Amino acid sequence: MTKINKNYLELQGSYLFSTIAKKVKAFTEANPEKKIIRLGIGDVTRPLTPTIISSLHSAVDEMANKETFRGYAPDLGYEFLRSAIAANDYKMRGCDIEADEIFVSDGAKCDSGNIQEIFGEDNVIAVCDPVYPVYVDSNVMAGRSGKAIEGTGKYSNIIYMPCTKENGFAPECPTEVPDIIYLCFPNNPTGATITKTELQKWVDYANEHDSVIIYDAAYEAYIKDEDVPHSIYECDNAKTCAIELRSFSKNAGFTGVRLGFTVIPKELVRDGVSLHTLWARRHSTKYNGAPYIIQRAGEAVYSDAGKEEIKGLVGYYMTNASYILKGLKDAGYEVYGGVNAPYIWLKTPNNMTSWEFFDHLLETANVVGTPGAGFGPNGEGYFRLTAFGDYNDTVEAISRIQKM
C-alpha cells in the first residue's frame, strides 16, 4: 500500500504567489473594467534585449542542421557558459572560482529548492524572517522543519532570524548554532543589503561552527554601493563554508527563459565528503541540463553588447524603484529597500495587517503587491512592491496610492 510523503501535510496553506494569483483572478472577474497594475510577484516585464534575441535565433538555427545540432548537454552545463560565468562574475571581482565549480541549471528557484537534498534530514536550518518561501517549504517537504506551530506561521525545528527595522533587516548570527544558514542579499523581500564587513562575520561564524551558508545572490546586478559584495566569495575563506545561487532572471530578464547556476567550491567538505561531488551526483541523476539554445543566450549576457543592454534593463527597473521609494515617502509611508535592490518594503499604514493592506490596495488602487506576512511572521505589517513593472504603470500606480 503506497504511503505518501507526510511531510507535505505540514506545509502551511498554499504557496504565497498562487494565493495572490487566485485573489487577483477573482477580483478581475468581478471587475473586468478595472485596470490592474501588478507590482506584486517579482516578474520582469521588459522584453529580452537584441543581443540575447540574436543569440537565441542563431542557436535555434544551429539546431536545424545536422552538423551543428546538439542533443543532451553536458550534465553540469556547457563549458562556454561556465567559463564566461567564472571569468565575468568571479575572476573579475577577484573571486577565485573555477568554471568546474559552477553548475548550470534552469534557475535559482529550482536550485534553492533542490540544494537541501544533499544534506541529511537531521540538520537544523536557519532562515531570515521574513524569507523567500521556497527555502522553508522545500525543507518542510524533506522533513527537516519539525511541526508547524499553530498560529505562528513557524516550524518547531527551524531557527528564525528576525529581520526588523531595528537591525536594518539584516539578522545577527544566532546564538543557537544552525547547521545550514540561508542568506539572501540583496534581500527578497525587504530589499536590504549587507556590507562586506558584515557578511565576513557570517562567513567566520559558519567556518567556526562547520555550518554551511546557502547564499542567494539572485539580485546582485542591482547593487550600486561600493561596500556591498556581489558574491559571498569576496569574503575571506568563504570557499570552505558557502554555496552561492545565481540567476539570469532578474538581470537579463530570463524569468520565462529559465537559467541560473550554483557555485560549490571544491574546498567545501562536510562529514569528510565534498559537497561539490554530492551536487554533481544529484545533478547528473535528477536533472538533464539546461537547453542548449538557452545556455547560448546566457553566454550572450556576458558579451560586451549584452553587458551594456543588461545595464540598461537594470537601470530601467531601478528608475522605477527610485520613483516608488520617493512617491511613497512623499505620501507619508515608511519605506525601506529600493536602493541596491528592486524591492520596496513598506510599513502598512494604520496598523493594517499585510493581507488587509493587500485587499485594500487591490480594491482601492487596483494595484497588486505582496503581503509581507506571506514571507514570515516578522513580515506582518509590511508589504512588498517591486520595481519590475512598466515605468508608466509604476507612475500610475504610485499616483493611485498617493490618492488613497
Added chain:
Amino acid sequence: MTKINKNYLELQGSYLFSTIAKKVKAFTEANPEKKIIRLGIGDVTRPLTPTIISSLHSAVDEMANKETFRGYAPDLGYEFLRSAIAANDYKMRGCDIEADEIFVSDGAKCDSGNIQEIFGEDNVIAVCDPVYPVYVDSNVMAGRSGKAIEGTGKYSNIIYMPCTKENGFAPECPTEVPDIIYLCFPNNPTGATITKTELQKWVDYANEHDSVIIYDAAYEAYIKDEDVPHSIYECDNAKTCAIELRSFSKNAGFTGVRLGFTVIPKELVRDGVSLHTLWARRHSTKYNGAPYIIQRAGEAVYSDAGKEEIKGLVGYYMTNASYILKGLKDAGYEVYGGVNAPYIWLKTPNNMTSWEFFDHLLETANVVGTPGAGFGPNGEGYFRLTAFGDYNDTVEAISRIQKM
C-alpha cells in the same frame, strides 16, 4: 555542524553514462585517428524539423517585444500545450485525461527522478532488472533502497523483477507486493514491449493492492504493433493507480531542448490524499516551469505538419533499428527489441561480460554501445545498441561488427 545526506554514500559507482563517457574520452585521446561511432547513449542525432524550428523562431521573436514578452510560465505549464497533449496523446486514443491532469516539465529524466519525492520514505519500490538507473538511484538518494548488497549490484530493500529472455523481458507481478512499481514500455534498455492484456494485469494488481505504477512511456512513438498500448490509461481503471511519464526527447528530438510531462489523474488518491495535489505542490515549490519558447515548440509537435515530420524522424531511426537487427542476426548474434522500440538488446558472444564486450567493441570496431550490466544484474551478458545514430554511421558500425 552540517551533516550530508548519507544515503548518497550508498550509491554504487558513478552514473552509467558518465562512466562510458570517461572510457570513450580516454580511448579517443589515445587513438585520435580512429573514427568512433556512438550507438551507446540514447541521444538523437537528427536536427529539429522545420515546423519546430519555425515555432522556436517565432516564440523568440515574441520575447523581443514588450507586448508579447512572457515572464514566469504558469507553474504547471501553458494551457495551449496541456490542451494539445490532452487532445492528441489521450483523447484521440480514447483515454479520458484532462489538460489539468498534465504537468509540463523539462523532461522525463527529471520527472522520473523527482516523482518519488511525493511518496513516504517507507515505501518499497519494485523495478525491472535490467532497469533505467535513474529510478533506482533517485530512490537510493531518498533513503528508500536499504543497503547495497555487496557484489550483487542490488539493494536490500528494493524488489527486482527479472526481465529475461525466458519471460520476453516483461516481468511477472511479484509475489512480495511493492508499494511503488516502475514500469517502462517500450522498454529501455531491452526494447521489449507489453500488450494491453498484459498491462491490464499490472493495473488490476496495483489497484487490488493499493500500489502505484509509475509508467514511463517515453518511447511510445516507436510503437507499430496494434496490440501494444501507447498509454497505460488505455487500460481500464488505470486512473486510480497509475502515473504516466512522457517525453519529447525521442519522438521530436528534444534531448537538448528539454521538454516532457507527467500525467497524474485526479482520481489517484493514497492515504486519503490526492497525488495530483502533492505533485502540483512539489512543482510549484521546487520547479519554475519550462521555458515559454520551448513550450511553443512542444505545441508545434502536435500540428499537422509537426506530426508528419515526427513520423519521418521516428521512421528514420526505425530504419536504423531494422538494419541493426538484421545485420546482427546475419552475423550470428542473438538479438531482441528493435521492432517497437529504438533499442536493440543483444546477447554478448562467447560468454563475455557486458563491460568486456564494451571494451572489445570499442577497441576492435570503434563502436560505443551500453553494457547491459550497467542496467542491473540481469543485464549482465547483454549489450544495448541504439537506433539514434546517423544511417550511414549505423551501416558502417554493423559492417565493422560483422567483421569482428
